[in-house]
Amino acid sequence: MQLFGGLEGRIEKLEAENAHLFNVTNILAKRLAELEKSLDGQTPAAPTKAAAAVTAPAAKKVEESDDDDFKFSDDEDEKPAAPKETEMQKMKRLAAEKKAEADKKAKDKKKPVLKSNVILDVKPWDDETDMKELEKAVRGIEMEGLVWGSSKLVEIGFGIKKLQISTCIVDDLVGLYDLEDNVSALEDFVQSVDIASHNKI
Numbered sequence: 629m630q631l632f633g634g635l636e637g638r639i640e641k642l643e644a645e646n647a648h649l650f651n652v653t654n655i656l657a658k659r660l661a662e663l664e665k666s667l668d669g670q671t672p673a674a675p676t677k678a679a680a681a682v683t684a685p686a687a688k689k690v691e692e693s694d695d696d697d698f699k700f701s702d703d704e705d706e707k708p709a710a711p712k713e714t715e716m717q718k719m720k721r722l723a724a725e726k727k728a729e730a731d732k733k734a735k736d737k738k739k740p741v742l743k744s745n746v747i748l749d750v751k752p753w754d755d756e757t758d759m760k761e762l763e764k765a766v767r768g769i770e771m772e773g774l775v776w777g778s779s780k781l782v783e784i785g786f787g788i789k790k791l792q793i794s795t796c797i798v799d800d801l802v803g804l805y806d807l808e809d810n811v812s813a814l815e816d817f818v819q820s821v822d823i824a825s826h827n828k829i
Contacts, residue, residue, distance in 0.1 A: 742799040745777075746807070747824040750791040751784070752817060762817040763791055769810045773801025792824065799828075 713721075752762055759781055767776050777794035784790050797807070804823060811821045 743829040744797050744799055745825070745827045745829060746795045746797055746804065747826075748791075748793050748795065748807075748811065749782075749822040749824045750793065750811060750818055751820045751822075752788065752790070753819045755787040755789075757817055759789060759791060762814070763793070765814045765817055766791065766793060766811055769807075771802055771807065771810070773798030774807070796829070 750762065750766060752759065763779060775796045777796060779791060779793035781789040782792050795807070797804075804826070808821050808823070812818055
């Protein structure tokens, strides 16, 4: 009886250990199944705090990279590549630019103003002509580009004096014949008009 009693105790102990091992085996099998599912992507396990801290900056960096790529693509869309210029087109463009520059220089270049000093001899009808009134009438003639200068009376004989008066004229604006005609038109005072001298300035 004592032998069987000891054997029964061992059997009970083995059964208890066997039950414990069975539970451990079931736990390990369950964890292994969960691990396999996690690896297959079916039921991913929640990341730990350390993993979340590591992956968060990486995710942000990826998002910024995507935004930058999007911006670059916008810039590329807004600035299409210009067509390549052919040699003939280049020559035509350079010729046109050169011509435009030459035209601009010619336009900007001021044309020189040509002037002359002219002295007129204005003769009265007789010695009774009022020479002061004659000079006043002559200086009253106005023309664009005409400036009257100094004057003097010169004896020509028999008590008659002529008015010798200088002028400065712009050649492109004042014609000598027009000036003579305007002075000769003073018929009440003037008998004749002569050009005593004509010098370019």
